[in-house]
Amino acid sequence: MKLTTLMETLHIYQLTNSMEDITINKLEMDSRNIERGDLFICIPGYTVDGHDFAHMAEEKGAAAIIAERPLPVSIPVIVVNDSQRAMAKLANHFYHYPTQHMHLVGVTGTNGKTTTSYLLETIFQQDKKKTGLIGTIQMKINNEAFEVNNTTPDSLFLQKHFAQMVDSQVENAVMEVSSHALDLGRVHGCDYDVAVFTNISQDHLDFHKDMDDYVRAKSLLFSQLGNTYKQTPKYAVVNRDDAYYQTFIKSTAQEVITYGIEHECDIRAEQLQLGAKGTTFTLSTPVGSVEINSPLIGKFSVYNILAAASAAIVSNVSLDTIKKAMEQTSGVSGRFEPVLAGQDFGVIVDYAHTPDSLENVLQTIKQFANNKIHVVVGCGGDRDTTKRPLMAKVAVQYADNVILTSDNPRSEDPVSILQDMEAGIEGQAYQVVVNRRDAIELAITQASEDDVVLIAGKGHETYQEVHGERSHFDDREVARECIASKM
Ligand SMILES: CC(=O)N[C@H]1[C@@H](OP(=O)(O)OP(=O)(O)OC[C@H]2O[C@@H](n3ccc(=O)[nH]c3=O)[C@H](O)[C@@H]2O)O[C@H](CO)[C@@H](O)[C@@H]1O[C@H](C)C(=O)N[C@@H](C)C(=O)N[C@H](CCC(=O)O)C(=O)O
Numbered sequence: 034m035k036l037t038t039l040m041e042t043l044h045i046y047q048l049t050n051s052m053e054d055i056t057i058n059k060l061e062m063d064s065r066n067i068e069r070g071d072l073f074i075c076i077p078g079y080t081v082d083g084h085d086f087a088h089m090a091e092e093k094g095a096a097a098i099i100a101e102r103p104l105p106v107s108i109p110v111i112v113v114n115d116s117q118r119a120m121a122k123l124a125n126h127f128y129h130y131p132t133q134h135m136h137l138v139g140v141t142g143t144n145g146k147t148t149t150s151y152l153l154e155t156i157f158q159q160d161k162k163k164t165g166l167i168g169t170i171q172m173k174i175n176n177e178a179f180e181v182n183n184t185t186p187d188s189l190f191l192q193k194h195f196a197q198m199v200d201s202q203v204e205n206a207v208m209e210v211s212s213h214a215l216d217l218g219r220v221h222g223c224d225y226d227v228a229v230f231t232n233i234s235q236d237h238l239d240f241h242k243d244m245d246d247y248v249r250a251k252s253l254l255f256s257q258l259g260n261t262y263k264q265t266p267k268y269a270v271v272n273r274d275d276a277y278y279q280t281f282i283k284s285t286a287q288e289v290i291t292y293g294i295e296h297e298c299d300i301r302a303e304q305l306q307l308g309a310k311g312t313t314f315t316l317s318t319p320v321g322s323v324e325i326n327s328p329l330i331g332k333f334s335v336y337n338i339l340a341a342a343s344a345a346i347v348s349n350v351s352l353d354t355i356k357k358a359m360e361q362t363s364g365v366s367g368r369f370e371p372v373l374a375g376q377d378f379g380v381i382v383d384y385a386h387t388p389d390s391l392e393n394v395l396q397t398i399k400q401f402a403n404n405k406i407h408v409v410v411g412c413g414g415d416r417d418t419t420k421r422p423l424m425a426k427v428a429v430q431y432a433d434n435v436i437l438t439s440d441n442p443r444s445e446d447p448v449s450i451l452q453d454m455e456a457g458i459e460g461q462a463y464q465v466v467v468n469r470r471d472a473i474e475l476a477i478t479q480a481s482e483d484d485v486v487l488i489a490g491k492g493h494e495t496y497q498e499v500h501g502e503r504s505h506f507d508d509r510e511v512a513r514e515c516i517a518s519k520m
């Protein structure tokens with residue numbers, strides 16, 4: 034694309050050199066990936082400043098640079114106030130506004146985004162749609178999976194892959210929208226048709242200054258809904274049972290659909306029966322009622338089903354299709370995933386890494402457990418430190434045998450993370466085993482018939498990051514190995 038054409042989307046900028054006759058090969062925010070003819074966008078990051086790599090980009094053949102200040106290079110520099118924001122607009126323009134050509138659902142909230150997104154993808158596939166999905170575990174285009182580094186990647190990645198989805202005839206896409214992404218403008222220009230709110234509880238207070246700031250960031254998905262190009266109806270899908278529901282409703286000028294269990298709302302789960310092997314309820318909606326028999330377990334799973342079903346209903350999917358999809362799905366990788374290796378006790382791997390999700394999962398296990406509950410849990414390093422004592426407190430409140438261990442300590446000292454966790458425990462018994470494999474092994478060794486071992490925090494993850502080094506680690510694999518050596 035001609036640089037002059039690309040720049041039509043930016044209205045306020047200064048230019049240090051003529052940009053006539055420059056053709057842009059692709060947009061790039063990382064100097065290490067620059068190829069001849071690319072437009073390099075300098076982003077001031079949390080670790081380094083992209084402006085410091087302008088020389089490298091020039092040497093590698095960049096045709097021009099977007100920056101927040103003039104730079105000593107000989108290629109044209111286009112100076113903007115906010116290069117993240119400019120990048121989102123340029124990426125959208127460069128890839129021809131791909132989200133205008135699909136039905137796009139964004140899911141935000143503290144817990145349940147990944148699960149709700151997968152449930153919705155299953156419903157859309159049951160509805161015979163070509164689908165796209167972007168989230169914590171991976172990106173999917175129809176049934177092909179691709180790796181992602183963030184739950185909600187940067188705008189360049191997003192628009193590029195939305196364009197790939199358009200090329201693959203994707204009709205319906207669903208994505209998780211993290212509070213970081215909303216705050217950093219990664220999703221500016223994404224033309225959502227439906228915004229879904231799951232719930233709010235404490236997380237990410239390292240990044241956001243307090244809960245109000247965190248909720249404000251999440252609510253941007255709703256305030257920005259319809260703030261785009263496609264003139265189609267937009268819907269805000271809101272959990273009526275969450276304490277913050279009003280904030281999300283008031284943030285949007287679009288049509289609101291509420292869902293829930295406890296309160297009067299548009300889409301509701303009635304005659305709810307929570308069982309150890311699955312859940313049954315009547316999905317009561319403005320377009321009729323249908324009975325759902327889901328293999329998913331726990332009240333929190335019902336909320337995820339309701340969120341997905343509500344988004345599907347406003348996306349014109351029939352109740353019959355929703356029912357079929359919800360009865361066939363076997364759940365999401367690493368979310369309340371049982372490890373079945375012939376043992377006479379239960380082992381569950383779950384991605385609970387917040388106080389609220391840990392409490393939900395332990396409450397669910399407690400409801401059905403016939404014997405002792407063991408929990409192996411840690412907290413991530415370089416993340417919200419205030420959730421550490423709270424997670425430990427929840428663990429001792431519900432479990433009979435608590436083993437505190439390492440999650441992904443990242444750059445932090447594993448022992449000091451554990452000390453932060455221990456500060457939340459007053460008087461109750463617990464064990465500390467720094468090495469995660471040893472901790473899992475201990476729990477499995479100590480488990481007796483009909484006990485349940487919950488291995489929390491890492492779910493689908495297939496690595497562990499200790500002292501900044503990543504190595505292969507999969508809770509499910511380790512659990513299987515420990516069960517095998519016990520038998
Ligand atoms: C705090 C944060 O969000 N960081 C994100 C940010 O990284 P950063 O600011 O450290 O980037 P940086 O390394 O300083 O680099 C700045 C710029 O210089 C460029 N650069 C750098 C080196 C070089 O040699 N040349 C060069 O051009 C980089 O490409 C970049 O454009 O930009 C990166 C690229 O987009 C992100 O991958 C990275 O996410 C990191 C991995 C991260 O951990 N983010 C978490 C906090 C996050 O965003 N989580 C949310 C929510 C998770 C959930 O609850 O589900 C998510 O959406 O994933």
Ligand SMILES: Nc1ncnc2c1ncn2[C@@H]1O[C@H](COP(=O)(O)OP(=O)(O)OP(=O)(O)O)[C@@H](O)[C@H]1O
Nearest residue numbers: 143144145146147148169333336368383384385390
């Ligand atoms: N609706 C819910 N309410 C509370 N807890 C939930 C809910 N759904 C799932 N959980 C718990 O939270 C964990 C994470 O679920 P999920 O991956 O779906 O959430 P997420 O919002 O995508 O998380 P992340 O922010 O890490 O991407 C699950 O393993 C489970 O323990």
Ligand SMILES: N[C@H](CCC[C@H](N)C(=O)O)C(=O)O
Nearest residue numbers: 386412413416440441490491
């Ligand atoms: N999206 C979350 C995932 C946390 C998962 C946990 N295993 C950890 O590494 O802290 C985060 O980046 O904070």
Ligand SMILES: [Mg+2]
Nearest residue numbers: 146147169209
């Ligand atoms: Mg997720």
